[in-house]
Amino acid sequence: MHSLYNCTYAPKCFNSYDTYDEWIAHEETAHAPHPEIYFCGEIVDDGYRVEQCNAGFRDQYDFAEHLQENHDMHLSSAFELDSHAVGPRTQNFWCGFCKSVVDVASGDQEAWAMERFAHIEEHFLGRDGPRMAIANWVPIFMVATEEEFR
Ligand SMILES: [Zn+2]
Ligand SMILES: [Zn+2]
Ligand SMILES: [Zn+2]
Numbered sequence: 633m634h635s636l637y638n639c640t641y642a643p644k645c646f647n648s649y650d651t652y653d654e655w656i657a658h659e660e661t662a663h664a665p666h667p668e669i670y671f672c673g674e675i676v677d678d679g680y681r682v683e684q685c686n687a688g689f690r691d692q693y694d695f696a697e698h699l700q701e702n703h704d705m706h707l708s709s710a711f712e713l714d715s716h717a718v719g720p721r722t723q724n725f726w727c728g729f730c731k732s733v734v735d736v737a738s739g740d741q742e743a744w745a746m747e748r749f750a751h752i753e754e755h756f757l758g759r760d761g762p763r764m765a766i767a768n769w770v771p772i773f774m775v776a777t778e779e780e781f782r
Contacts, residue, residue: 636756638766639663640728646766656749663691667744669726669733669772670695671718674703686718688772690726698773728769729755 635648637655641663649655659665670692672685685702689695692713699705699716707713724735725748736747755764 637753638756638769640752640766640769642766642769643771648766652749652753656745659749660745665725665745665748666691667723667725667736667741668692669724670713672698672703673716673718674699674705676703684718688726690772694773725751726772727751727755728771729764731770 635650637649637652639645639647639655639658639662641659645662647658647662649658668691670689672687672689672695674685676683676685687698687702689698692710695713695717696707699707699713705716707716723739723744724733725744726732727734729752734748734751736744754760757763
């Protein structure tokens with residue numbers, strides 16, 4: 633039997649849990665979800681076309697990894713990363729079941745985290761639509777570009 637609560641850092645992590653508390657404890661400690669979404673602002677010139685990259689990432693670590701792998705840039709500090717991003721956009725989170733960025737009204741990190749977990753739990757439980765499994769989760773880097781959310 634599959635556990636109901638799945639880590640939303642798929643495809644990097646496929647841990648799953650039977651209870652809400654175990655699930656959020658795992659995400660908080662293993663991944664430290666953060667209310668920032670980065671959109672890559674790098675200009676790509678392949679000798680044929682010049683385009684802005686625009687790929688979306690839900691935290692600075694994924695964005696840093698993308699810059700390294702795709703643009704051969706090795707940056708680590710938040711300040712440096714910010715200067716290569718469009719954004720960062722704060723006070724929202726990526727929902728891979730809705731396939732969209734969800735706005736969060738309230739302010740602090742704790743409130744943001746609870747709102748995010750509560751939103752995603754609704755999908756796992758199928759309270760407001762079909763019950764979702766992590767196989768249905770679409771990672772932000774697969775679909776998001778900054779233009780879609782401007
Ligand atoms: Zn995980
Ligand atoms: Zn890029
Ligand atoms: Zn959602």
